[in-house]
Amino acid sequence: MSKEVITSAILITASVIAAVAFVNAILPSIYELSHSYNSVARNMEDQFKTDLDIIFIYPNGTNNVSVWIKNIGSSEIPLEQIKYCDIFLSNSENFCNPDFEAEAKPSWRYKLVNGEDDIWSHGETVELTIEPDFIMNGKCQLSFFLYNGVSVSDTFST
Numbered sequence: 001m002s003k004e005v006i007t008s009a010i011l012i013t014a015s016v017i018a019a020v021a022f023v024n025a026i027l028p029s030i031y032e033l034s035h036s037y038n039s040v041a042r043n044m045e046d047q048f049k050t051d052l053d054i055i056f057i058y059p060n061g062t063n064n065v066s067v068w069i070k071n072i073g074s075s076e077i078p079l080e081q082i083k084y085c086d087i088f089l090s091n092s093e094n095f096c097n098p099d100f101e102a103e104a105k106p107s108w109r110y111k112l113v114n115g116e117d118d119i120w121s122h123g124e125t126v127e128l129t130i131e132p133d134f135i136m137n138g139k140c141q142l143s144f145f146l147y148n149g150v151s152v153s154d155t156f157s158t
Contacts, residue, residue, distance in 0.1 A: 043148070049075035050150040055125060057142060057156040062135045065089070067128040068113065069144060069152065077120040077146070082110055084147035087130060091141070094134035106133040
C-alpha cells in the first residue's frame with residue numbers, strides 16, 4: 001500500500017512540474033505573438049489615417065521642380081520623419097530618386113508652408129523643392145512615398 005502512495009505522489013509531482021514547464025514555455029510565446037499583432041494593428045491604423053494630395057506641381061525651368069502636398073488625412077506627421085520619405089521623378093528617358101538635402105544633385109528639401117510647429121497636421125501643406133540630375137522635358141511622373149508606405153503620384157509637363 002505504501003508503495004502505491006509513493007508512486008502516486010511521484011506521478012503527481014511529475015505532472016505538476018510538467019504542467020509548470022509547459023505554461024512557462026507557452027506564455028512568453030503568446031505574449032510575443034500578441035505584441036506582434038498590436039504592432040501590426042498600430043501600423044495599419046497609421047496607414048489608414050494617413051492621406052496626401054498633390055495640390056500643385058511647378059517646374060522651374062528644366063532644372064528643378066516645386067511641389068505642394070497637402071495632408072488630407074487625420075494622421076499628424078512629425079516633420080522629423082519627412083527625411084525618411086522617398087521621391088521618384090522620371091520622364092520617358094530618365095529617372096532619379098533624389099536624396100534628402102544632399103549636397104549634389106539629385107536632391108530635395110521641404111518647408112512647411114502654413115504650419116508653425118514640428119507637425120504636419122491635417123490641412124497643412126508642405127512645399128518640396130526637387131533638383132533632379134537630368135534635364136526635365138516633356139511629360140514627367142512624380143511619386144512621393146511617406147515613411148509608412150502611403151504614397152501619392154501625379155504627372156506634369158515641362
